[in-house]
Amino acid sequence: MFTADDAAELYDLLNPWDAGLFPASRFYDELVMAADSVLDVGCGTGLMLHSAREHGHRGALTGLDPNPAALARARRRTDVEWTEATAAQARWERAFDLATMTSHAFQCLVSDEELRASLTAIRAALREGGRFAFETRHPQARAWERWSPPYARDIAGPDGRALRVGHRVDSVVGEVVTFTETTADAEGTVLYTDRESLRFLGAGPLNAFLAEAGFAIEAQYGDWHGGPLTADSTEIVTVAVRTG
Structure with missing residues (x-):
């Protein structure tokens, strides 16, 4: 959970x-x-x-x-x-x-x-x-170009278990970048997904x-x-x- x-x-x-x-x-x-x-x-x-x-x-x-x-x-x-x-x-x-x-x-x-x-x-x-x-x-810094795999961050979660938080850029349309952030456990099972758009x-x-x-x-x-x-x-x- x-x-x-x-x-x-x-x-x-x-x-x-x-x-x-x-x-x-x-x-x-x-x-x-x-x-x-x-x-x-x-x-x-x-x-x-x-x-x-x-x-x-x-x-x-x-x-x-x-x-x-x-x-x-x-x-x-x-x-x-x-x-x-x-x-x-x-x-x-x-x-x-x-x-x-x-x-x-x-x-x-x-x-x-x-x-x-x-x-x-x-x-x-x-x-x-x-x-x-x-x-x-x-x-001009095009930060979103660094947000797709293999970009990820490993961290101990709130309950102490090992988690990996990663991003994937889904689209770049004009000034708007849409990406998905996933939180997975140590085995790679996705636990939580959040999709967001930024201008x-x-x-x-x-x-x-x-x-x-x-x-x-x-x-x-x-x-x-x-x-x-x-x-x-x-x-x-x-x-x-x-x-x-």
Whole structure:
């Protein structure tokens, strides 16, 4: 047996949050700890907001995610507000100083309609001058070309058994990459399968969507150390500000 709850716990093992070890965690932690109120869109299992509370954040922290298994794990902390919904379904008005989308969650906004609706809702949730921080993989790095077999990761699962997590790219259509992630046991028996599509937006189209939604670019980086966007950048790390 391997359930959605097991998958959520395994996600935390594969993607730990540690500002002392990982530049991405450090980048977001600095923004979160400096903001009085934070909305984490696509919060998943809630590790970033858990960390903020553990490190003394005393303001309002809210996590938003449509995955009930991930949120069940996030709700281990009751001093954070957790809401089950998509980004486009957010209904807050001028409630937050900072909104975030970490772990490439922004790329799950695949269609133009979903992207526009999500940006509109996120902007509405921010106070005037509020910031929206997120990252997306730079399409020029073609990260998906490294996601097909023999790519796999071996790890001890939540119950200690040996697991192998692998990916297979199913299609690349324009900016959208669809892939399947499988979790198998040591004998190769597939225990869990998840199929997902991600959108790889370049900086130009991305910034056009942000401007249309009422955001101005405060800063945009090509890596987690504040480096500029270049022909070698693998990330587009963006801090946008609500205007008007």
